[in-house]
Amino acid sequence: MNTKKILYWISAPIRVLWEFHKGFELYYVRGIEWEEEELENIFALILFGDYIGLPHPPTELSFRLLPHVIRELYVMEEKSTKEFSLKTGWIGV
Template sequence: MGELLKEVFSKLKLPLTFLWEFHRGFELYYVQGIKWEEEELENIFALILFGDYVGLPNPPTDLSFRLLPHVVREIYVMQEKASKEVTFKTGWIGV
């Protein structure tokens, strides 16, 4: 009986390993896409709040002040990205 189980597990190991690695590859691909989209949404959020610096109409001042504590990290990110050269990964305006 033990020999039969070992034989069944040895035959199932290769296909299951293949499917598991295939799944992990897709998972990594989509996680990278989601991270990139999150960065772009952060860029758009910052552009909405600080759009008056580039000539876009800004939201009311009261709303900007209430949202300001939530964008402290974004301000540091914008400062870091401002020193890098513009590429596709750094956003559509490099912010």
């Protein structure tokens, strides 16, 4: 019985540090996911910026990159049907 109590108290700091690590990991993973979403938005804006008046890359380059943005096209379509909010941005995409 005493060995269980001793092991419990010895492992307590390790358990606390492990939970602390998990909290930071969750925080940074969410930050990375947000960053990835923003980079996808910028990528789509570069390719389809001519819809709002931004200069776009050459057509040949846009066609070669088009297969990589198919999912982004669906996301843009979904966001364009929603009402304006902070997440959709001022251009509605």
